Amino acid sequence: MEEQSYLDLVRSLVDGSSAARSQVERLYRSLRASNDDGAHELMDALAEAAKQSAPAMETLLGLVQQHSLAMPAIRRVLINPADVDDTEQAALASVALRLNQFDGRSRFTTWLYTVASNEAKSLLRMRSRRPATGAELPETGYLARLSTLLGQRDMIDRALEQLPEKFREVLIAREVRQLDYEEIAATLDLPVGTVRSRLHRARELMATSITELNTNG
Numbered sequence: 001m002e003e004q005s006y007l008d009l010v011r012s013l014v015d016g017s018s019a020a021r022s023q024v025e026r027l028y029r030s031l032r033a034s035n036d037d038g039a040h041e042l043m044d045a046l047a048e049a050a051k052q053s054a055p056a057m058e059t060l061l062g063l064v065q066q067h068s069l070a071m072p073a074i075r076r077v078l079i080n081p082a083d084v085d086d087t088e089q090a091a092l093a094s095v096a097l098r099l100n101q102f103d104g105r106s107r108f109t110t111w112l113y114t115v116a117s118n119e120a121k122s123l124l125r126m127r128s129r130r131p132a133t134g135a136e137l138p139e140t141g142y143l144a145r146l147s148t149l150l151g152q153r154d155m156i157d158r159a160l161e162q163l164p165e166k167f168r169e170v171l172i173a174r175e176v177r178q179l180d181y182e183e184i185a186a187t188l189d190l191p192v193g194t195v196r197s198r199l200h201r202a203r204e205l206m207a208t209s210i211t212e213l214n215t216n217g
Helices: 003-014 018-032 039-048 054-066 069-075 081-101 108-126 143-150 151-163 165-175 181-188 194-215
Strands: none
Touching: 003 018, 003 039, 003 054, 003 151, 018 039, 018 054, 039 054, 039 108, 039 143, 069 081, 069 108, 081 108, 081 165, 143 181, 151 165, 181 194
């Protein structure tokens, strides 16, 4: 389908066609399943329409949620499942409130990634300003071993928060999401060698942070 056809379909949605929303949803699923770049073009057109149209906005937010489009950005920053879910809702609200800031110079999905990432980082900053309880820390892998050794999961939370993002995202992908090196490389668009080196450095930084936290109380 040509870009003009996407625009025509979105216009029918804006004009109140009862069948248009289901058509948009079916088309997006099909394009996404086949890795067709038209999925991005459709979302771009829908985002522009949503600035002026409630039906288009409802459809846009529905697709973002149904296909978990904000989740990759959020999960690169947060590990707590409840925080991830809350941040997804916050990202949807931000899209609705700030969509006029989307100027079309990038893909809508690129803009969405930035919005969702900022929401996640905002929550992380809020968490870091108060003592962490660690109550929701997943008990897996390297982090679980640290937790067992230390007996203080809140300290692990705080150490994770202090990691630079590029190291934290690799550590979370490996130790929380249990991805192998190749999966992490594909998810983060990095060479496997970089994944290995960042993971090694992340563990070193975690050890340093925990030592400092333990020393300083």
